[in-house]
Amino acid sequence: MLHQLFKFKGGVKPPTNKTQSVTLPIAAAPLPSRLIVPLHQSIGGTPRPVVQAGDKVRKGQLIGEADGWISAAVHAPTSGTVLAVAMQPQPHPSGLDALSVVIEPDGRDEWIDRQPFDYANATPDDTRRYLQQSGVVGLGGAVFPTHGKLTASRSVAMDELIINGAECEPYITCDDLLMRERAADIVRGIGIFRDLLQPKRVLIGIEDNKPEAAAAMRAAVAELGENFEVVSVPTRYPAGGAKQLIRVLTGKEVPAAKRSTDLGVQCFNVATAYTAWRAIAYGEPVVSRIVTVTGNVHAPRNYEALIGTPMDELLALAQPHPDTDGTVMGGPMMGFLVPTPDVPVVKATNCLIAHADRLFPPKAPEMPCIRCGACADACPHELQPFELYWHARAKNFGKTQQYHIFDCIECGCCSFVCPSRIPLVQYFRFAKSEIWAREREKNAADEAKTRFEFKQFREEREKAEKAEKLAKAAAAQAAKKAAEAAAAAADSSPAAPAEAAVDPAQAAKKAAIEAAMARAKAQREAAQPKNTDTLNPQQAEELAAIEARRQAAGLTDAAAGTAAVDATREAKTEE
Incomplete structure (x- = not known):
């Protein structure tokens, strides 16, 4: 019974150019001089390296541990020595570097101990984790x-x-x-x-x-x-x-x-x-894949190549013609020229095309868009590429999002049919990268704002906590003094409540004055003349007369007053 088929909108029919590479069976590519294994080869988190320079590894050994659920582990494609875990150029249009494990093969291609996984008796979650x-x-x-x-x-x-x-x-x-x-x-x-x-x-x-x-x-x-x-x-x-x-x-x-x-x-x-x-x-973990090597070569063929194989070494197996001027990773519709010939084969590398002008003639200069609508007719996602082009060219990235630029799969159908030879996909990639860059900047600014607000909140909280501690300490000190005063009041006599209420400072001052007056009195008594015991009668009479005159003049009270003043001054000095 025939299966019912449906149609999708758009699409094109470019020359297939497939017959060249299907005449020979799949061949195993030889071990390369070195392997450059990027840790980030899939969508999701970047695997964490678990090896370092100088380590010996075997084929299939874990070298990058999955980071999160949407991530996949990375393994050594062959046995050998880890030369470095460092940034290396990647097969990407940007030409940016990425963290990679560089391995020097030892030639033995020695596998780890391998065991089949009993998925029939394993839970679905266990099987997913194993994959x-x-x-x-x-x-x-x-x-x-x-x-x-x-x-x-x-x-x-x-x-x-x-x-x-x-x-x-x-x-x-x-x-x-x-x-x-x-x-x-x-x-x-x-x-x-x-x-x-x-x-x-x-x-x-x-x-x-x-x-x-x-x-x-x-x-x-x-x-x-x-x-x-x-x-x-x-x-x-x-x-x-x-x-x-x-x-x-x-x-x-x-x-x-x-x-x-x-x-x-x-x-x-x-x-x-x-x-x-x-x-x-x-x-067997994923350490190799089938790669089509074709294009401007003498012997196009499919090779099973180890992940990390330098592309120039793999391309050399197909004997490229002398006029080869670059390497395209992927197909002519969605592929791109790799930044350097020796970037590594990765899990996404399904094809290497030796590039030459006779196979891919340079496009004529770009001409203005005539709004013919051919790009819209060819778009399999029913977008309006000409509108996306105008807004991307004007850097009106908000409008490109309104026209659903992220629904574009960059298939290249619009560029293929454009009579003005406009590289539409390149404009769309530019717009997407700018939008992503602005989103990253906005997210970074939002994170910085959140960190600043949290810092302010933390400082205010610490100030409040410090003030609360000081208030508690002051209250405890006041309570302690109140308790001591209450204890002193309880120890005082009930018959003299007024005296108990006297300020301790005033009582101390009064006691100091009394002590000073007592000392002054003792000094005055000690200063009385001691030579009156041996006076003759005449001298005694003169002394008595002098004392009588003194008493009559009131000098005794004045001396007493002077002594009191001196005692007061002495008390204040002691305070």
Whole structure:
């Protein structure tokens, strides 16, 4: 029974250029002179290095530990010595560096001890964690960690599991050869995904320009007794896009703001299923992948290359022509020229194209947009590329977001059909990068503001706590003094309450004055003349007369007053 197919809007039919690289079977690339293994090879967190310079490693050994749930581990592609854990150039249009583990192969290619994973008796969560630890990611180009997609929606039943074997981009044939030669392992990997997601049906979509691959997959499905449907879909770029293939096979349109799981559909690449099976059945983490080497070369072919292999060494196997002037990673529609020839092969590297002007002639100068609408007709996501172009060129990035620029998958269909030869995708990439940069700046400013406000709050809190402590200490001191006063009042005599109420300072002052007066009196008495005991009668009479005159003049009271004043002064001095 024929499977009903649907159509997606837009798309183009560029020359396929696939026949050149499918005449020979997949070959194993030899060990390179060194391996540069980037730690960040998938969407999500950057794995943390667990090795350092000088360490000996074996093939398949963990060298980068997954950082968070949306992240995947990274492993040593061969045995050898770690030369460095340092920043190295990456295969990215920006040419920026990223933290990488540089390994010098020892030539033995010695594996770690490998054990199969008993997923039949393991829980689904255990299987997902194992796939994460094995570094299994989407090998169709998106490199999303596979374990993160193997959880079905809680609210929507899983209707269809889509396996993507379309491989619509020109020049790329790695999935085609993989399906021809290793179909059984792919089908077994699909069975693991089926067991975890429990879909109602499994659909394997392959473009109709790959009849050998479709036949091999049908034979493997029949041999293994599975009920998977192998469906040939029309050859039209970008039929290999996840949303486009879902539309063609199921008729479901995935909205921009939703994921396919919200509609009960999940999609995986055939190479992803293959690596998942190798990890489960043989304990082999992802340390290599199939790469198409084609373009301006004598011998185009597909190679199984170790992750981290310098691209120039891999490209040399296909004997590039002397006029080769660069290397394109990916296809001619969505690929890009790598910044340097020796950047490493990563998990997202599905194709290397030797670039030359005779294959890819320089485009004529860009001309003004004539608003013909051809780009809008070709856009598979039903966007308006000409509007996005005008706003991106004017740096009106808010408007580009209103026109849904982030729904653009950068497939290149608009640039392909543009009669004015405008590199529309480059404008869209520029706008996206600027929006992301501004978002990062805004987030950094918001974080700085939050930190400043928290600092102010902390300082105010500390001041309040200090004032509260001082107030408590003052209250405790006052309570202590009050308790001492109460104790002193209790010890005083009840018959003299007025005296008990006298201020202690005044009482001390009064006591000091009395003590001074007593000392003055004692001094005065001590100063009385002592020679009156031996006076003769005449002298005694004269002395008595003098004393009588003194008393008559009141000198005795004056002396007494003078002594009192002196005593008061002495008391004040002692205070």
